[in-house]
Amino acid sequence: MxxxxxxxxxxxxxxxxxxxxxxxxxxxxxxxxxxxxxxxxxxxxxxxxxxxxxxxxxxxxxxxxxxxxxxxxxxxxxxxxxxxxxxxxxxxxxxxxxxSPEFTLGDAALRLDALRAQLIAEGSYGLNRQLPPPTDFGRVAVLSPDGAAGLGDFRRETDPLEAAGVTQFVYLEATFQGHAAAASLGAAIAQARAVHAEAPLDALVVIRGGGAVTDLAWLNDLEVARALATFPAPVITGLGHARDDTLPDEVACVRTDTPSKAAALIVRTVAAAAAQAQEDARTIRTHAAQVLVDAAAAAEWAHDRAGIAARRAADRAALEVDALMRQALGLTPGRTLARGYALVRGAGGEVVTRAAALRPGTPLRLEFADGEVTAEVTV
Known part of the structure; x- marks a missing residue:
């Protein structure tokens, strides 16, 4: 049979x-x-x-x-x-x-197109790309396969930053190829979110060594791409290829071709931030010195102005004193009598200023500028 x-x-x-x-x-x-x-x-x-x-x-x-x-x-x-x-x-x-290798490539391309269209339709495709690229790196999560050659290339560039205390790196591992890749990557990205919740990350860097198109196709997973597209910090990819697109590359804020280039981006950015900080410090010192010079000049000007004002006040006071002195001298008894006034004195020589204090028969002595006369109150 x-x-x-x-x-x-x-x-x-x-x-x-x-x-x-x-x-x-x-x-x-x-x-x-x-x-x-x-x-x-x-x-x-x-x-x-x-x-x-x-x-x-x-x-x-x-x-x-x-x-x-x-x-x-x-x-x-x-x-x-x-x-x-x-x-x-x-x-x-x-x-x-x-x-037919073309069929395999075509199937991967069709699948990529379908996943891209779905992310665009739901509005998550461009979310991470809209985040501003980092201007400095103080805390970074790095996602890579365990023991990947690309991770070694990356760390050769970035370990000096961590050794100097400039940048803190949190390393996470995942499977990037095969049927377990999607679940493994999803779990690692969720772990990176937890790390970000503990203390904000400046970036999540996703790296792996070079790979074939068919190897990279494992990265084209809807849930993985959505998790990266909606990640709260900028995502930087360095997946070891230049010509072929993967969905993580497309949704990332910054795409580099290799792990080494991703590391170089971080080192270059940190160096630029340090140089800018030094320039800002020089600018602040220069500005502060100018402020001190201006303050000293302003104080000297104010002192000069105060001196001028004080001298003017003193001059005005002197003029007023002279006027008062002249007025006072003009009111001496002798000068007053010379102007036609008389000084009335009682019998004891006291000055009489009120008529009510006099009685009939009270003897008076009238003092004029040129002499004295006596009189007697009759009223």
């Missing part, structure tokens, strides 16, 4: 056919064994084994690598040219004769 089924398949499918599928898993043993899956329109999952025999493997893997920069890995959507085969002992499988 199994042999008959094999004959039916051989007669029904006389040649190779193009098959679309997703690589669920693969086993590398001289030959490359693939487990393929495809989701049907009704939600059912079709599964099939495929084999890339050693005689075709080197050619086809080279073709794929030249187009995508990466290798065949689990999770990739592929278009394979296959020969169906049914073996009574091993069952049904496909022998891979050719493949």
């Amino acid at each position: 199994l042999a008959y089924v094999g004959q039916v398949i051989a007669r029904g499918v006389p040649g190779a056919v193009w098959v679309r599928a997703e690589i669920a898993s693969l086993t590398d043993r001289r030959h490359l064994y693939l487990d393929l899956v495809q989701l049907g329109e009704g939600g059912e999952v079709a599964k099939c084994r495929a084999t890339l025999w050693a005689r075709e493997r080197a050619v086809l893997e080279g073709k794929f690598r030249r187009a995508t920069g990466g290798h065949l890995t689990a999770g990739l959507k592929v278009l394979l040219f296959c020969q169906p085969e049914f073996h009574p002992q091993y069952g049904f499988s496909l022998n891979v004769l050719d493949l």
